[in-house]
Amino acid sequence: MERTYIKDLKNHIGEEVTVKGWVDIRRDHGKLIFLDLRDMTGKVQMVALPNNAEAHTAATTARSEWVIGVRGMVNTRPPKMVKEGLNGDLEIEMLDVKVLGKAQELPFELGAELNLDTYLDNLPLTLREEKARAVFKVQAVIIHAFRNFLVGEGFTEFQAPKLIGEDAEGGANSFNVEYFGHTAHLAQSPQLYKQIMVGVFERVFSTGNVYRAEKHSTTRHLNEYTSLDIEMGFIKDHTDVMNMENRILAYITKELKEKCAAEFALFGATIPEVPEKIPAMKLREAQEIIKKETGEDCTKEPDLEPAHERFLCEYAKREFDSDFIFITHFPITKRPFYTHEDETDPGYAKGGDLLFRGIEITTLAQRIHDYDTLVQSMKNKGLDPEKFRFYLQAFKYGMPPHGGLGLGLERLTTKFLGLENVKQATLFPRDLNRIDMLLSN
């Protein structure tokens, strides 16, 4: 018999169906054996009655995470037995049980509170838990929405190489790869390639892994993460990029509201409202506010401390009712070589960071598009233009004013759902001490 997905059972009341999935849990009530079955669409309670000896025996044998196929009758539950939630009013009477895959005894119950290391050591199992699945469903919806929105805006997707020679962000934090007798690096961003691609398609995006060989071990850093990148030509200035990000986020949250309400509810998390226009202020303005409101003088600093990012997000929520705030015009000396200086505010960058719920989730900017200016900027940063001659061709042969942004998928997921640690929003996080399992010393 063709398989029925659990979400569709409500259309089959009083009918025989075949369902397949994992035993979520078994409960024995005297002679009645209850199995909760889980498939990719939902969960349902099943019961084995003692008058069906074969099904009853099979149900008694089955344990958590066994994979089974069940032919059964879809019944409604008596009113007083109806439970909250999906299929709480249904029950399948098992008529025939087929074991598709056995499981050993679990080292812990799925859904038990685990410390992070135990959770990570056991990901092939722990990812099956309801909340973990919710996180990565949300993540899949975010990345799909990101791409769909951009395709609708005339952006062309491109595949950025990860194996590179010189890195735009400098060599200190890049991983080395043995490449046929040479040393290559893992890209920290698709920056140079997305700029090149503006010359080809004007508007481009790329989604893929990027690498940071940082020895950080915090709740917000990863050594391998997924970067959502766009770059767009013929902009007026960096505010065109800010407006595009504003619209990207509005689209993503619209999609999340349509597709992930249950997942957000599971975390007690709210899908943020994206303002028509996300508030923006210059770093110096933000620093003055911090000084005035907290007494802390950070007006001489070239960047924001984590505590200041959190403060500014609280401020934006309070003053502008916004979960998002752009902080622009960081000192150009602290920004990468390709950042465009603001002609009307010399010394400061045309671009900035987007803060969301206490943390920076995006860096964006207009880029230098004039060849001579770009070469000079490299020299000012102590970089050798000769090493970037491949990239520099794009600028030698005509580039429009352009800019772009990078958005960390895992960080965004973390903040949307209010998770504590970005590793909870990363399927298989790599860190200083771990690639899947702890690295042995």
Added chain:
Amino acid sequence: MERTYIKDLKNHIGEEVTVKGWVDIRRDHGKLIFLDLRDMTGKVQMVALPNNAEAHTAATTARSEWVIGVRGMVNTRPPKMVKEGLNGDLEIEMLDVKVLGKAQELPFELGAELNLDTYLDNLPLTLREEKARAVFKVQAVIIHAFRNFLVGEGFTEFQAPKLIGEDAEGGANSFNVEYFGHTAHLAQSPQLYKQIMVGVFERVFSTGNVYRAEKHSTTRHLNEYTSLDIEMGFIKDHTDVMNMENRILAYITKELKEKCAAEFALFGATIPEVPEKIPAMKLREAQEIIKKETGEDCTKEPDLEPAHERFLCEYAKREFDSDFIFITHFPITKRPFYTHEDETDPGYAKGGDLLFRGIEITTLAQRIHDYDTLVQSMKNKGLDPEKFRFYLQAFKYGMPPHGGLGLGLERLTTKFLGLENVKQATLFPRDLNRIDMLLSN
């Protein structure tokens, strides 16, 4: 004035517009200066008349690949001047020209015949040529169609790590990465992770870079390429995966017909018809046909030579009117450890390759889902199960029958468009001697 895209000019005849883009070419006809302007949506001819001194001077100065913004009047051309193709009936009279980005003199004309090394050395420029842009537009449509189809079929996208410890395909062909005092590897496929994810979401897909440290230098191999991967649970056998691939390809070609007819025309390439059911035969059957038709006896071989793949594709075209053919049941000893043996045909794999226009574009199979069988299979291949203990958890804790496939995006693009070399379908190809520029010795 707001920018008008070139594709929309036909709706603005007799109006003043602002267009922006790259000078494709300048032609001087006495006092008339013609510029072809190119933006991401098309090309249009513009003319500068001598009576507008300022615009005329600007047009005379502009050269190929200069980026300009032009305010101009959209005119229809006199009937005898109408040319074939997009906007062949239009011309913009330049009223005002603004230079947005200058370009140095090009090392060669865009569109000139170049040898591959010159083409690759100058990618930031050569990718701007019409045919190159067509290739990567087609590629973007393929990958977008792939994802959209699968989302519609209930597949969940996941982000596969590329930095790994042990590789499913064995260590010989993997690149080494210095990872905080350890040696990590670049994944040759997301195989182990997509199987793990079947335990989480049943049906998953992933798109991303994979790495082969092969010293090949052929027209079909790359050291970094984009793999389109799916894995699906609760299959009957490998034919469910074959049927899914059949439908994926039908959807991709439908999208290509809708969106890329002009790009295919540029190459004189035909978008293939995907049969309702792609023909399939076992390797032994294929070898008998090769023997009978060509006299060459390869019936003892465990695999197909490139020449035999080409022959079988010709055969499928002739006999079944299909550009595609599945060759199944390779000897299990020659397949990776996770491949499922056919119980009804011992010694042979439940799966095979998809050939398309002379070349293998996919390997697919049912996988082993029973823990003990999988561990034994590893041992038979000389692999240490202890090194795969992270992955093996998925099988310890209940896995359904499942299978999947990997499809090389660049190879598929190459074959769709009839390109000679897979490097023409790779934006920034890496090989033995090249990361962007040739590696110095």
